Amino acid sequence: MVTLKEIQTAHETIRSAIDLTPCKYSGYLSRLTGAEIHLKLENLQKTGSFKIRGALNKLHALTPAERRRGVIAASAGNHAQGVARAAQKLGIPATILMPEPTPITKVEATTFSGAEVLLRGDTFDDALRVAQTLAKERGLTMIHPFDDPAVIAGQGTIGLEMFQQLPGLAAVVVPVGGGGLVSGIAVALKTLRPSLRVIGVEAEQAASAMLSRQAGQVVELGGIKTIADGIAVKRIGDLTFDLIERYVDELVTVSDDDIAAAILLYMERIRVVVEGAGAASLAALVSRKVKLNGVCTGVVVSGGNIDVQVVAKIIEKGLVRTHRLLRITVQLLDVPGALGRLSTLLGQLRANILQISHDRLTSDLPLDRAIVDISLDTRNLEHQHEILQALDQAGYAPRRRD
Known part of the structure; x- marks a missing residue:
């Protein structure tokens, strides 16, 4: 205990x-x-x-012989960085096992601290099993991330x-x-x-x-x-x-x-x-x-x-969940000025355009039509309803996109 x-x-x-x-x-x-x-x-x-707290305390407790042989750890990221930084500070060689899906930022940060990083398995538990095997094979001290x-x-x-x-x-x-x-x-x-x-x-x-x-x-x-x-x-x-x-x-x-x-x-x-x-x-x-x-x-x-x-x-x-991002698809006539008129209407509705994509080549479209995908910055749910209603009344038949 x-x-x-x-x-x-x-x-x-x-x-x-x-x-x-x-x-x-x-x-x-x-x-x-x-x-x-x-x-x-x-x-x-x-x-x-x-994580550096536990890693430092554990590494300070190692014997001189254990420090010379080095340590090994398995981690989804933070324990890896903690062990790597603590080992670097105390001059102890460190090998770190990380799951293959670990974010690259955590892998790079661990490598930067001087540790040898090996990516193995899909989860922390997979990486832990490999680390335990390597610890026995190489005579390394296992630094468990939590059960120590x-x-x-x-x-x-x-x-x-x-x-x-x-x-x-x-x-x-x-x-x-x-x-x-x-x-x-x-x-x-x-x-x-x-x-x-x-x-x-x-x-x-x-x-x-x-x-x-x-x-x-x-x-x-x-x-x-x-x-x-x-x-x-x-x-x-x-x-x-x-x-x-x-x-x-x-x-x-x-x-x-x-x-x-x-x-x-x-x-x-x-x-x-x-x-x-x-x-x-x-x-x-x-x-x-x-x-x-x-x-x-x-x-x-x-x-x-x-x-x-x-x-x-x-x-x-x-932003989608809090009704501050509205993604819609509309159809409009493929004629000069049509996209400008749509943009003007959205501006009048105080809807800021974040992203817009214009497509006239979709095979099932009539020759005189174009599809426009739009992402809008909105205030709240009521604002979104106002925008959709105005677009519908103007003949754009807007559809929400998930």
Whole structure:
């Protein structure tokens, strides 16, 4: 098991090598959720996530012989960067196994820190099995991303910091993948303040902790698919399961749509970039899966390492969902000035054209007609209805595009 004393020792060990990340109050999110929201911004940590804490603590505990032989780790991205950076700092050779679908930004960041990166398998669990085999073959020390007492103690230092930063802290909401983060934070905070409520949040399609709690034993999932790749884990750890059962009050799940909406909310309202796993905690509060009205609540933003292509998709889908992006197809006469008249009408309707495509060659079109696909910047649902009605009355017969 892991104790408060071990977490306090870990903090003394690593504190000079990590950043004391802010715990930022958000009035907007507090009004939106009903809770008193304070964001623990680990996306501002070195390597862009909390993972360097556990990695540093574990590597400091290695013997000189283990350091010379080197270490190996498996990760969906953030643990990889944490181990690579910690190993580089301590002069330890590092080999990192990552799933093949890992975003290129995380692969490049890990390589940049001096580690040897091998892409194997479709999921974290596939990469982990390969790493375990290579560890035995090469005599390397395995740095597990979550099911290790030293790693858990390192992650638990976040709990110590939050306790010091927020004297009135009464609840904390934490993302859950393998369980190392929530376990460490829960041990620290529940030992310091037993009345404090600890809530873990999983992705709906990667809910091993919740299913394990329901079954009374660790459950391994089949296929998993979620935009929150940092918590896309088939099986929580044996040690983390025991700690979760002992210290975590509640487990909830959120959908990918909930997570995407939270990512967009962070960008638009808080002006911070957050990855899927890091947005899970806020997603649970905004979707009302967790209700903490009036309670001083710490929301752990675990990381900000998100692929820009994913960001682009999330922004587009979020704009569609909130009725600020309207994509339509219209037909018009293929004559000079027709496109200009359409543009003028849209301008009068205060609809900003983001993208437009003009096609007169589609085989089933009459010779005197053209198809126009348009993406419009709109204010809200009522504005969209106004635009569609005006286009219809003008004879354009608009059709929405998904």
